[in-house]
Amino acid sequence: MLALVPAGAARADNPIIQTIYTADPAPLVYNGRVYLYTGHDEDNSTYFTMKDWRVWSSTDMVNWTDHGSPLSVATFSWAKSDAWAGQAINRNGKFYWYVPTTNRSTGRMAIGVAVSDSPTGPFKDALGHPLVENGEIDPTVFIDDNGQAYLYWGNPHLSYVKLNTDMISYTGSVTQIPLTTSGFGTRTGDANRPTLFEEGPWVYKRGNLYYIVFAAKCCSEFIAYSTAPSPTGPWTYRGTIMPTQGSSFTNHPGVIDYNGGSYFFYHNGALPGGGGYTRSVAVEKFTYNADGTIPTITMTTTGAPQIGTLDPYTRQEAETIAWESGVETEPSAEGGMNVSYIDNGDYIKVKGAAFGTTGATTFTTRAASGANGGKIELHLDSLTGTLIGTCTIPGTGGWQTYTTITCPVTNAKGTHDLYFKYTGASGSLFNLNWWQFTTGPTPTP
Missing domain, CATH: 2.115.10.20 (Glycosyl hydrolase domain; family 43)
Known part of the structure; x- marks a missing residue:
């Protein structure tokens, strides 16, 4: 790691x-x-x-x-x-x-x-x-x-x-x-x-x-x-x-x-x-010069600008990342990759999530935990930005034993960088395979 x-x-x-x-x-x-x-x-x-x-x-x-x-x-x-x-x-x-x-x-x-x-x-x-x-x-x-x-x-x-x-x-x-x-x-x-x-x-x-x-x-x-x-x-x-x-x-x-x-x-x-x-x-x-020559390019920490936005209302792989701290990835039993070795205080940022004017009402994720689980805090624009929801991930009996969990969210409107902040006890908390937001009326249990 x-x-x-x-x-x-x-x-x-x-x-x-x-x-x-x-x-x-x-x-x-x-x-x-x-x-x-x-x-x-x-x-x-x-x-x-x-x-x-x-x-x-x-x-x-x-x-x-x-x-x-x-x-x-x-x-x-x-x-x-x-x-x-x-x-x-x-x-x-x-x-x-x-x-x-x-x-x-x-x-x-x-x-x-x-x-x-x-x-x-x-x-x-x-x-x-x-x-x-x-x-x-x-x-x-x-x-x-x-x-x-x-x-x-x-x-x-x-x-x-x-x-x-x-x-x-x-x-x-x-x-x-x-x-x-x-x-x-x-x-x-x-x-x-x-x-x-x-x-x-x-x-x-x-x-x-x-x-x-x-x-x-x-x-x-x-x-x-x-x-x-x-x-x-x-x-x-x-x-x-x-x-x-x-x-x-x-x-x-x-x-x-x-x-x-x-x-x-x-x-x-x-x-x-x-x-x-x-x-x-x-x-x-x-940008190429008019005569086809290539300009001098300097390394930056900013990188390339985002093209368009990310759609949070379509299923997104958890291993889709703009920036992260502390996590790793591994092959998933359900196919593709999953995010793993998630510890307390680790996070993932995805950039430019477009929640629209109606806004999101629920957050769903596919998670597994061979320990006691933990929580996902959903923040806008920074690790300490607006908290739009907290999702509790239970122990599932295995690191590749996945379950689907849905949690309510509020104040998720407009286009924002989205931070997944992971909290819990010491050691690995859970693995994540994918996530998706929904908009509209909050479903009743």
Whole structure:
């Protein structure tokens, strides 16, 4: 469990995941939703100790739903360790996730590909062996307008292959992109690496221009980019996007357009206990310059603004979170994930819940407790804001023995940040699977 975040930090929304340490963000826009694929730094890591990958999603860029871990090193029978930076893409109704991991038989880093029918998995090894292997890392995948797909990866080199339409095989040989100073900037002080390119490439197209965004000049890294008239170059170095900052000596970019805005994902060490091996994913909204260049982007604790509002009258997963303190998540016996390890004083914030002019009259939640339960205090706008209701959760006889509980609420009108404050005795209180408000006459028992 991550250390508690001071209450004063509750107004922040970056980093966007606080229940675990995350790294190497790879966002994907699909069907009106942003899916975020990340690595997972283990607590108290002193190296890149990473065993699985994680998935999150959001429609408003601030409230993120935890979909757990649909892919791990163990998914690949040939892999030994190192669930490092990957990227997922959709094609032909399937989702392909390209990841680097250590090949058990060769001891080298190799690129595997996993496939799923859903953006949230589960994913399975598509091949039973690496797709490509040259000892290098950090794949990025891109499908051009003409349907040709490309896979790029590398550190210390930068290579690509042309993927076939099945997305799990390729045509031709691995091609190494020339790392020239005109293409990737000039590094000083390292005769073996004359350019700024380090790792973590992210390739995409905007208009007629191809972009490659990358982690530059270890260590500490900054984020830079180059552009080209074709997906294979020639590349021209364009400069810094995100200067070195953020208490992590690595960084990793992910860039998308979503709902009319442009978003830049990265990681830092901003959470309690955070650092170079305990990183956290964050996001900023930005606007391209008129000539297509990318402005300098600085890390903030504010993050991206919310798109629209959250509907409290539809069922919301308890693991949909804008900010939290103290809780964790785990797979639920009822499917999906649930919020767990809830102790006295822990809380979750969801941002921008739109209760409307009529207002809510009841709050319903699905809860389980292998102990004596506790209470959920529902506050508006802060942990000490207007108390709209208190819901008592009983012991249910098991941590996955769920029951549905409904409680009355009052004064829940307008749009507010909603805080779930958990109170009770010492130790874990209860688990939560989902919640929902209703409006209208208060039902009679």
